[in-house]
Amino acid sequence: MDDIFISDGNAVLSRIVFGDRVSDMTAILGICAGKEDRLPLYIITDSNTDRYADVLAHAAGVMHNVEVCGQYRIDAAEESKTMSSVLSMVSWLLESGADRNAFLLAVGGGITTDMAGFAASVFKRGIRFAYMPTTLLAQVDAAIGGKTGVNYDSYKNMIGVIRQPEFTFICPEVLETLPSRDFLSGAAELVKTFLIQDGGNYAGSIAFLSELGEARDRTAFLKENAARLSELVHAAAAVKAGIVSRDQFESGERRKLNLGHTFAHAIEKNARMAGDDISHGEAVSMGILMAATLSCRTGLAEVGMDNALRNDFMKAGLAADCPYTAASLAEAMAKDKKAENGKIHFVLLSRPGDVRIVDMAAADAVGILNE
Ligand code: GLY
16 A cells, blocks of 8 residues: 655655554664664553564564664553653653664554654654554544644643654554454544545445444454455545645644544543543544534534434444533533634534534534534
8 A cells, every 4th residue: 555645845744654564564664764873762552552562573673773672561541641651751761761863663542652752752852753553543543643742630632742753654453453442433533534535435434334333253354354444544544644734733624633523522521520431432423423413503514414424323333422411511612722712613514525614602502502
């Protein structure tokens, strides 16, 4: 599969590289080492990804210009996505003798890549880094586009920077063992991407997920249909890379990638307070459906578009029903970090593949949903 590039019009900022096996990545690390004597590699993993670090360390061991200097395991839980975890990572880098030539490789899901990317961005004012995302969510969203950061005071991703990884290595092998719920969480971001820019892939992704849901043996289905899934992941990565290339710092078009997210963040906040277990992707799929209803009720979309989407989501096994009241969501949304002058940039949908940004107060949006 062809590499995908994120550029700012002048220079390539980041490269998305596709490979069949985890060990294929070491060749890319060798290229990153370039003409330097050796690439001092520091690998960040979480409890789900230690096994990949072993494969990488072994494969890197045979490369003359890559030296594995250490491996550090973080706790990839939303509660641990904090400044204090980042500072612990920084302490480990210092204790391990990392200098400004250090190269950080984060192997894991979105929490791991967000935190490691942030640590790499601030350690000694910024060192080189790259990602090997091991969840579908990270492959199509979190590990592409350079958003890094941590949560603060119950707000998600409140502290962070946008800084592009040197490369993101995407490999289908890691998805074969992904638990079904995690897979569907990532699928929500995959479907979201095609709702923003379709190219025929929205229907394709719904069909793929419906068939996966009906398969007797999930792992066998994913193995047999690996090429189909890889094409969807490649297409989603290309859509996101295109948008980020045109609007890296989210002053316009990139906001479209937040489709469903204003509602999703409010849902996640309510879930945290109630002690409920709702994943990011589940909140995103519920949030997209709320955005679709808002789109129909404001006249942007034809009546019934929201119900059609709901049917698709249910066929695909994506979460559809939000368990919280509109009033509790409104309260959380009013404090959304993206609010400007009391208004939020809601991403509305006229039909799959066509979204618009509409500024609205949270209370007005919720009032319309309550009608
Ligand atoms: N996850 C949305 C973005 O990267 O802009």
